[in-house]
Amino acid sequence: MPDGLLGLATALVGIPSVSHHETAMADAVQAALELCPWLEVDRVGDNVVARTNLGRERRVLLAGHLDTVPPAEGNDEPYLEGSTLFGLGAADMKGGLAVFLHLAGTLSEPGVDVTWCFYAGEEVAQEFNGLGHLWERRPELLAADAAILGEPTGGLVEAGCQGTLRVRVRLAGQRAHTARPHTGSNAIHRLAPVLAAVAGFEVRRPVIDGCEYAEQLQVVSVEGGVAANVVPDEAVVVVNHRFAPDRTVEQAESVVRELLAPHLEPGDHWELLEASPGAPPSLDHPVLAALVNATGVPPRAKVGWTDVASFWQHGIPAANFGPADPLLAHTAGEHVSEHELRVAAGVLYSLLQA
Numbered sequence: 001m002p003d004g005l006l007g008l009a010t011a012l013v014g015i016p017s018v019s020h021h022e023t024a025m026a027d028a029v030q031a032a033l034e035l036c037p038w039l040e041v042d043r044v045g046d047n048v049v050a051r052t053n054l055g056r057e058r059r060v061l062l063a064g065h066l067d068t069v070p071p072a073e074g075n076d077e078p079y080l081e082g083s084t085l086f087g088l089g090a091a092d093m094k095g096g097l098a099v100f101l102h103l104a105g106t107l108s109e110p111g112v113d114v115t116w117c118f119y120a121g122e123e124v125a126q127e128f129n130g131l132g133h134l135w136e137r138r139p140e141l142l143a144a145d146a147a148i149l150g151e152p153t154g155g156l157v158e159a160g161c162q163g164t165l166r167v168r169v170r171l172a173g174q175r176a177h178t179a180r181p182h183t184g185s186n187a188i189h190r191l192a193p194v195l196a197a198v199a200g201f202e203v204r205r206p207v208i209d210g211c212e213y214a215e216q217l218q219v220v221s222v223e224g225g226v227a228a229n230v231v232p233d234e235a236v237v238v239v240n241h242r243f244a245p246d247r248t249v250e251q252a253e254s255v256v257r258e259l260l261a262p263h264l265e266p267g268d269h270w271e272l273l274e275a276s277p278g279a280p281p282s283l284d285h286p287v288l289a290a291l292v293n294a295t296g297v298p299p300r301a302k303v304g305w306t307d308v309a310s311f312w313q314h315g316i317p318a319a320n321f322g323p324a325d326p327l328l329a330h331t332a333g334e335h336v337s338e339h340e341l342r343v344a345a346g347v348l349y350s351l352l353q354a
Helices: 004-012 025-031 090-104 129-137 190-197 247-262 284-296 306-314 338-351
Strands: 040-046 047-051 059-066 078-080 084-086 115-120 146-149 164-172 218-226 234-243 271-278 318-320 335-337
Touching: 004 025, 004 084, 004 090, 004 338, 025 040, 025 047, 025 090, 025 115, 025 247, 040 129, 040 218, 059 090, 059 129, 059 338, 084 090, 090 115, 115 129, 115 338, 129 306, 146 284, 146 306, 164 190, 164 247, 190 218, 190 234, 190 247, 218 335, 218 338, 234 247, 234 335, 284 338, 335 338
Parallel strands: 059 115, 059 146, 146 318
Antiparallel strands: 040 047, 047 115, 078 084, 084 335, 164 234, 164 271, 218 234
């Protein structure tokens, strides 16, 4: 086992914590934090929160999720290639958790009060999100002036985040025998213009506080079919829209409705399955501006959804910052290097000591 940050990250990757099975990881994190007499540690389910209470002028919250997606072939056990750690969650986001734990155990007298939040259920449906559970049950534990989410960002600030929504559209048809299709209406055939409209979606790229957000629209599911000799009377398509934080959920849904409306008929059914608004960059906040300055590189937009939006909805400006390439998240080749861990730790150390 290597020493230092790389050793800590290796140990964390070695603890399985697929969503809904985070207890062992929460136990390990809690045990480590309770070794620090300067921290007040609380546990709510599999969510662990540790806080300094030094009476500082500002409080900064750093949050990271304990869970991972299910393993892919070959990444269920951690291994090292030189000073690079491979394994499930190495990038998303146990490298970031290692940085947080290291700093929590190092900074006994930070220049700001610090809250360290390790939560479960981020990689699954919102109903299981541990951060949401904390907002519901112990919101006082999450009080802060600004927050940093330890998602992998390659060591730079990814500002705000996009919103996301999913809609399900049921297209109606009329059953008939496939030998006499003219007596019915094929609902699956009606998918063609809908799919073409989504495929032809023109990407909108608004620039907010200098960060460009690229909106996306994708079909993520198609269902249909009755039997090999039946013209289907129903086809279902699910569409996911990722939209910039200058639009509300209602505005974003309206964009998708307008795009698909020419291809819908009476009897079709539209259902909003899930929606989460985004969060603006908020880089004018002193803590987040200082974070950008500490990295020494320009920020960029977070083009996916993260729990930065959850903090924003509760009045706390937040940004994403952590080690590892975000494009590695959820891939079989997830990895993080010792250099990336050290850079992230150095940036956050300088921020929290100021």
